[in-house]
Amino acid sequence: DADVTQTPRNRITKTGKRIMLECSQTKGHDRMYWYRQDPGLGLRLIYYSFDVKDINKGEISDGYSVSRQAQAKFSLSLESAIPNQTALYFCATSDPRWSEQFFGPGTRLTVL
């Protein structure tokens, strides 16, 4: 089984709808991250969490919110989706002793 899983893998929605993307991990890591990937821009950090009580904004948090329900679960919400939020979204985890991060398979979101 994959260490970092994301659901759904693909989602098409309409402008104004509320969307939740979910991430679960079995690596036992405290740190979790949400990134957005756009063509030609690499990955950009949306939010990150060091533990259940510690949530921090990344460089592009506007229009997004997150919830850390447990050590293993970190959800990303779009309260009112807009077309320029169409992108590939990745969840990642890390152990604070090491700087590398481990990524989920991604969720492709299309907002019409």
Added chain:
Amino acid sequence: GDSVTQMEGPVTLSEEAFLTINCTYTATGYPSLFWYVQYPGEGLQLLLKATKADDKGSNKGFEATYRKETTSFHLEKGSVQVSDSAVYFCALSLIQGAQKLVFGQGTRLTINP
């Protein structure tokens, strides 16, 4: 702020050709450097890393050396294969603090048989 600049793609090579993908960085502290690879339809996988100056990371025939004097971490492979076709991302992370990854824009590599 911290940033990573990668060689623009796409890059197309023939099988067994020599590969170089350039990566330079700007950082206020002493970063760790990474190359991640994204195969079609998949998430990012760590390819190799280096945590201090002059370290060489290597994996699957790929190599990159942490050059502090030129702030570079170029990816090389002596003989590429069709299965190396993917998008490659250079990234940095500061050892202290949030350990957030800062990514380059990615370089799409296509290897033709």
